[in-house]
Structures are given as C-alpha cells and as structure tokens.
Amino acid sequence: MPFVIAVLAAAVLFGTTGTSQALGPSGTTPFAVGVMRLLIGGVALAAATAIAARLRRRRSAAPASPPLTAKPLALMALTAVALFVYQPLFFAGTSANGVALSTVIALGSAPVMAGLLEWALTRTPPSRLWGAATALSTVGVALLGIGAGDSGSADPVGLLSSLGAGASFAVIAVAQRRLLDGGWHPLTVVGAMGGGAAVIALAALPFSDVTWLTDPRGALMAVWLGLATVAVAYGLFTWGLGGLKAATAATLTLGEPLTASILGIAVLGERLGALSAVGLVVLGAGLALLAWGSRTPRPFAVEG
Template identity: 40%
Template sequence: MKGSIFFVLLAAILWGTTGTAQALAPDTAHPIAYGAMRLAFGGSVLFLFVAFQKKLTWANWSYSHLLLAAISMACYQPFFFSAVKLTGIAVGTVVAIGSAPIIAGIIEWAFQKKKPTKYWWSATGLAITGCIFLFLNDSTVTIQPYGIALALGAGLSFALYTLASKQLLETHPPDVVVAVVFTLSAVLLVPLLFFYDLSWLFQVNGIVSSLYIGIVATAIAYIFFVRGLHGIRASTAVTLSLAEPLTATLLGAFFVGEMLTGLTWIGVTFVFLAMVVLGKQPTLGTEK
C-alpha cells in the first residue's frame, strides 16, 4: 500500500513538469501536435523496452478496456495541452487534475458498485480545496469557458484511462500495459500530425522538450503510475495525482522565480494534508 502510494506520487511529480516543458517549447508548437509527439516518443520508448525484454504478448487482453484506455489517453493530450494554452498552466492543470478524482469516484460508485471510502472523501476534499487556493494565487488569470471545458474533458479522459488501466493490470504487467496503451494511443493521433506544422520539432528547444516530456514525463512516469495502481483503488490513485498541480506551483516558485502568496502556501498545505490522509488509508481490501 505505502509503496503503491509512493509510485503514484512520483508519477504525479513528473507530470507536474509537463506544463513547464510545454512553455519551454517553441511558440509554434500546436498543443495537439505537441501532445501527439509526447505519445509518439513515449509510446515508442515503452514499446521497444518491453519488446526487448520479450514481455510483449497479445494474448488475454480485454480489448474493450484496452481500447477505452487508448482512446482516453489519446483524447487527454489535446484536451490538456489546449486547456493549458488557453487558460495558463495553473488553471488548466488544476481544473483537469482537480476534476479527475471526483469523476473517477463517481464512475467507480455508479458502475463498479465501489462506494468511496471516508479516506477518499476526506483527501479529495482537502486536495480540491488546496487546488482552489493555488488557483486564487494568480490574480491576472482570465477564465475562458472553452478552455475550462477542455480541461474538464482532460479530467474525464484521465479518470477513464485510470479505471480502464486498473482492469488491464489484472492480467498484464504494468510496463506492458503502459507500452501497449500508449503505442495504440500514438497510432490514433498520428493522422492529426499531417494537419500541423512540425518545423518546431527541429529546433533545439523543440526536440529537447519533446524528448523530455515523452521519455521522462510520460514513459517513466506512467510506468510508476500503473505500478502504483496494483495496491490502491483507481479513485485513490487519481486523488493522489493532485500532487501534479502542487508540483507545478512549487516549480514555478523555486525554478522560475514566481512569488508565492499566503494563499498559495495554504493551498500547498491542504494538498500535502490530502496525501497524508491517503497514506493512512488501510491496505486495499480492508477499506471501509
């Protein structure tokens, strides 16, 4: 249980760097093309990794869950990066990741008959409250309804990806699940690349940013995430992913030089308390 929480938190920390990585990419990098390249690099590395280890197999897959996970992840990329482009890193990340645990908990409750635990309710409430305080830090933000809608679409996509991946982990190792899902997702997005200018990819900051977000913030991060899913509920894992906006905020403070207000530190404290609450949760199977 504790190890599972650690892996999911580590994944969320790496995801927290994606907004900064996108900001460092050339201005001509369209969000949809950037998201597609993220999956292309990440999926390729993962596929080669499991193929080299001879762990790849096409037997015993639940193809309905595989397709749902792949489509969800393919949709998440343009939704998330477009939302960040329109609303800014803070708002886009907070709305996307902040809505995901609520959606995941509701889906588990409605379709899998898994009533959310008191720990999930408490942690989700604390984390979302913290994210609200993080959001309030940016007084210059302009709320764009379309951008918010895209961020909510990203939250739904992430929740569905997590729930579907949880089912796939019952029959296949974490690295194989991520490799197959992300490779299929990349294939689904490849046709979109023909509609966008990719010249930015040949600039130094373009290729470096793409390689980083594909290999580190995708391939490695999602292996950590699905490995952590083994010992905790999908809704709990999604709540833990709220460490992503926390990471993004702290990176802005310590590496970009952004000033953190008192409201921001209150938000950081709430999100941290949410992680503590989930850390106290009983082992999967004994939750009440």
C-alpha cells in the same frame, strides 16, 4: 507503500509537463506537442513492454496470460484514445490559462470523476479515508485555482479543455484498474495504451506542424515530454495502480498540480497569492493523509 510512492513519483513527472511546454520554442501548438509527446512516449512504452514480455516468457514458472477477448481489447483501446484526447485538451488549457491554474483544474477534477466512475461500475463506494483525503485535497486545489486566477479572468474554453483532460485521465485510471483486476500485467496494460496512442498520433502527424523540432529547445522538450512524462511516468502510475484503487491513485496524482504550481511560480514567475499558499499546504496535507492511510498495499494479479 511502494505503490503510493510510485504514483506520487509519476505525479511529480506529470507536473513538469506544462512548464516544459512553456519553456519550449515559440510556434508550437497544443495538438502538435501532444502528437510528438505520444509518438515518442508511446513507442518507448510499447518497446519496453515487448522486451519485458520476452524476459517473462523465459521464466518456465510464469503464469499464462489472460485471453484477449473483446472486453480487455476494448478497454485497452479506450485507454489509448483517452490518452490521445488528453494531450491537446491539457495543452490547450495551459496555453489559455497558464500552467498553475489549468493543471489544478485538470487534475483536481480527475479524482472525483474517477471515484464516481469506479463507484458506478463496481457498485462499491469509495472508502471514508478516500473521501476525507479527496475532500481536503479538493479544498486545497480550489484555493490554488482561486489564487492562480487572481491575475485576471480565466478563459472559458481553456477551463472546459482542462476539465476534459481531467475526465480523460479519470477514464484511463478506471479502465486500467479493471484490466489489472482481470489479471493483466501492468506493463502489458501501459504498453497497450502507449502503443495504441502512438498509432493514433502517427495518423495525426501529417496534420501537425512540427517544424519547431528543428529548434534544439523544441527537440529537448519533445524528448522530455515523451520519455519522462509519458514512458516513465505512466509506467510508474500503472504499476502503482496495481496496488491501489483507481480513485485512490487519481487522488494521489494531485501531486501533479502541486508540482506544477511550484514550478509555475519558481520557474515561470507565475504569482502566488495568499490563498494559493494556503492551498498548497492544504493539498499537501490531503495527499499526506491518503498516503498514510494507503500504507497496506493492494496486491494485483500478474500475467506471464
């Protein structure tokens, strides 16, 4: 159960991302916001990992780390690239179609993609519980999306951006799960992803207009997005993933569109139709079903 709670807590933090950007100053771009989010969050994750690794080395009984061969190195690099790509795609979606609809599409598509990808790689089909909970949650997500789109037609480029963000998140979940199965510690996995993404973001910084950071709202937005929605949220997600299947963890992150929809309505004044209200209830029921069925944790190997 602690693993489920950790992923759900991460989903709530993820769910504040779109609203935080919407409350930020004018003049921001999806690319620049994503770059600053990763620079701050990625560096924080890498620093936390380095400190934790030093503390673990002081324990004489700590097991040895797995060898850093080509396969885990490639998976770590893949998570870093996927995390970087996720940023502009997600923010482009929210800019085009609003926080509620775009978040619903991005994270609503991720569990199905993650389940299919994990099935293809492991040749093990997802459990019936996951299938039932994901189907129920997907119906809720669909109702939320239809209700959120009642105010007008959705921008097709924004829809594709949101779907791309969902695919990126699915890749992160599956790749991290394989690293954890290989004996890598959750902090090492998330630190490698965050540090690698920060390096990519640093290379992209000269091509980003970040003058909005001089606005106090812009600085506060960047710090929150970096520390809360990357460093803390991905730390919780990766730790929780250590006790769950990738498909299960991805479904639990549907708490993000649930949170984003509530914030979009309560904070940003986005409209909630009857279908959206029903969708919130159905989505919550799907998450509750999966959380109840995942009470027995799946242990993970821990490196030194």
